[in-house]
Amino acid sequence: MKDPVRIVITGAAGQIAYLLMHPLCNGDIFGKDQTIILHLFNTTRRMTALQGLIMEIVDSNYPLLKNIISTDSEQIAFQDVDFAIFLGSVPRKDATHRKELLNDNVKIFQSQGIALDKFAKKTVKVLVVSNPANTNCYILARCAPSIPRENFTCLTHLDHNRARTQIASRLQVLPDTIKNIIIWGNHSSTVFPDVHFATVSIDNRKISVYEAVQNDNWLRDDFIAAVRKRGGDIIAARKLTSSISVAKAIVDHLKSWWYGTNENEWISMGVISDGSYGVEKGLVFSYPVQIKNGKISIVQNLKLDNWSIEMIDKTHKELIEEKHDALQVKSSEYDQNKKSKI
Template identity: 65%
Template sequence: MSSSNIKDPIRIVITGAAGQIAYSLIHQICNGDVFGKDQSVILHLLDITPMMTMLQGLVMEIEDTSLPLVKGVVPTDSEETAFKDVDVALFVGAMPRKEGMERKDLLSANVKIFKSQGTALEKFAKKSVKVLVVGNPANTNCYILAHYAPSIPRESFTCLTRLDHNRAKAQIATRLKVSPDTVKNIMIWGNHSSTQFPDVRSGTVTVNGKETPIYEAVKDDNWIKNEFVSIVQKRGAAVIAARKLSSAMSAAKAICDHMRDWWQGTKDNEWVSMGVISDGSYDIEKGLVFSYPVQIKDNKISIVQGLKLDEWSREMIEKTQKELVEEKNDALKATSSD
């Protein structure tokens, strides 16, 4: 593509930019795989002060990829510099859970980070900014971030459950020995945690050229309700146990999938999973950051309505909602004691 057809750059901030997820993510963004092959970018890379030398090395690598869409790279430990005039904010960094750490300890550490970054987002970012929170606990971190950036529209805040969505697709595809792209309209409800509910009730899969409901194709209710759900819920922990590090390549791919669909739209009659601020759909508490099946058109995210849920599905959804309400209340308590 000639340089005359390249669009003016968008500014993208990546937090935790010296980490391993960002390392897998940056090339895909700079290469045009996410925002389009005609969309130039300026990267704002935020990390803590001790990581600045490592960030400089990352900047050298970005320069050495020699990609024409990259119009600038700003490495920084300053929130003002990082969030200034950004169009897209990818919150990859968070305080990770360490051995022996209670959930409430993790929450209170992250509340401080996301309160500070939410305040900076409110003050310095464009009001049209698109926000994706990846760092865990992602739903509750996103809730706190939104809480401290009240003038940015609520529909601009999302958290990542696309990795769980992709994991669920892969499990069905592996089980049926088909390609993952033939699996459609599965969904992740709720929290990006071990209570999430991967739901295939409305999903289909193409086997031998014929689109079939997943339940019919799998022909094993017991596997779907037990082993499948459990594998998807615990997949992150299984990766850590095997790799001694958390998911990075697959997380980066999921971030790209999430943002590309938000930027360019979903296919007709297909949906994906995103954590969004609940509008009360499916009796979920309004304001909670909850993963729903969504469709996207013209950058607008809409929760898929009217899906049938049996009693078991409702119980699963209620369980993950209960955990999220507790997390939200704990996080709000931590902000007030700050």
């Protein structure tokens, strides 16, 4: 057995964390020879519910699980962790606007970013799931300057999976026959699911998704709308946010980071922009990425048509606006804290 990796999960008393426990503890993500130590973090008022989760985990007798640490202390939660999965935030509800979510969550990620910077390993790998995920990740990274920029990611594999589902349903094929979809930009209503470079295997023959679908209008309209609205449709139906599909997307994201991507294939991740494709440096933007030996690389030199560039520009502009809004909230919080100390 390998030495344990320490994994912190914030919002650990929530439904997504509950669904994530089995694949984490059963070796479905990091392998059947990789032991783990869980750091489960939640607010004080949710600690009783967290104890119920721990009872279930313990009763499951997972041989790879070496220890569980439950806490409402940021220091204990982030101490020496190798992976940090951020699920905790003010949750989205039906009719909740993203700007409201942003205002509520900036101070959470500011505080947790400072703690991450101070207590986690400098090699910690970060995955932000809670929305608005891109900008929450941006604030987190900004408050943790000693951790390498390439170690910060946010979840857009959920959009990636949703896009594959729509194409698979349209073509009546299995989702895993579809490769190299791209999710560009913000995990929001401006997200751009792009199939210009995607392929599908039909009858042992690999062809482009555009060739297989043979309906450019559907790919530019209904397909994109379906991916963008999927989260809202689930909330409208369940009166709760997505859970099973989010947990599965987290598993997919982490497995790709741990094992790498297949040759000539890519996945979608929100990563800190290096300026690729004209995106402002420092923004957390979803790109097509390839991963080897734990290193994430943005796929370069894809030739984009004018329509795709316009779609990317729209989601890019939204992220710049979100960044400015978040920094205003952060500055306001700083000013209020400063006044309270005078």
